Amino acid sequence: MTTGSVNPRRADTRRNHEAILSVGARSLACSERVSFNDIAKQAGVGVGTVYRHFPTTEALIIAVYQRELELLGEVVPKLLAAHEPEQAFRTWVTDHLAHYMMTKRGLAKALVAATSSPAELPVNAHEKLINALSPLLLANAEAGNIRPDLNPETVLRGLSGLFYLDPKGDWRAGTAELIDLIWRGMSV
Numbered sequence: 001m002t003t004g005s006v007n008p009r010r011a012d013t014r015r016n017h018e019a020i021l022s023v024g025a026r027s028l029a030c031s032e033r034v035s036f037n038d039i040a041k042q043a044g045v046g047v048g049t050v051y052r053h054f055p056t057t058e059a060l061i062i063a064v065y066q067r068e069l070e071l072l073g074e075v076v077p078k079l080l081a082a083h084e085p086e087q088a089f090r091t092w093v094t095d096h097l098a099h100y101m102m103t104k105r106g107l108a109k110a111l112v113a114a115t116s117s118p119a120e121l122p123v124n125a126h127e128k129l130i131n132a133l134s135p136l137l138l139a140n141a142e143a144g145n146i147r148p149d150l151n152p153e154t155v156l157r158g159l160s161g162l163f164y165l166d167p168k169g170d171w172r173a174g175t176a177e178l179i180d181l182i183w184r185g186m187s188v
Contacts, residue, residue: 017053019043024064029102029167034060068100069125073132085139090179092136093159097129098175101162129156137186146186158182 023043027034034057040047054060075096079088134152141148161178165171 016043016045016049019045020050020053020060021064021067024060025068028061028064036060065125068104069128072096072100073128076132076135080135080139085136085143086145086183089136089140090183092132093162093179094172094175097159098162098165098171101160102165102167102171104163126156140186144188146183147188150186155182155186158185 020039020043023039024034027039027042036047036050036057039060040050043050050060054063072092076088076092079092082088083091130152133156137146137150137152137155140146141150159178159182162175165174
């Protein structure tokens with residue numbers, strides 16, 4: 001077996017897959033309905049390519065949902081490496097969690113509409129959110145910014161108010177207000 005450059009066709013396949021998921025996420029943020037034709041056009045691929053990657057609407061919706069969850073966790077180490085713990089927490093909540101929570105309104109409806117049984121829905125969302133939030137809280141506790149006895153479950157419940165932000169309104173101001181409120185409650 002050799003290693004080295006990736007077959008360009010495989011790289012195109014990965015790029016197409018990512019483009020479809022990205023466009024799918026934006027589409028589902030605005031509506032619970034999915035149009036493979038619209039997604040293909042916006043992703044710059046043919047509709048057949050969308051169907052090859054995601055043979056059903058359900059498959060696309062679940063893949064978008066899983067991708068969004070994975071991205072929430074993957075960004076945490078990068079934020080902690082680039083920022084002080086408090087700023088990493090605030091950036092994660094504002095630029096990642098708030099976006100995730102606001103866009104899940106359309107996605108939640110689409111998930112329910114697309115899946116034929118609750119058993120098909122991804123069940124690890126809460127766990128993934130706790131796993132993403134925990135290192136941010138730990139880093140802030142170690143820096144002396146917040147109480148070390150905080151339960152990530154409780155903090156996540158407090159942040160669940162982000163779900164009600166209006167993506168068409170001044171959601172950044174609303175996010176900042178909620179973070180400030182939560183931060184004061186978490187502070188030493």
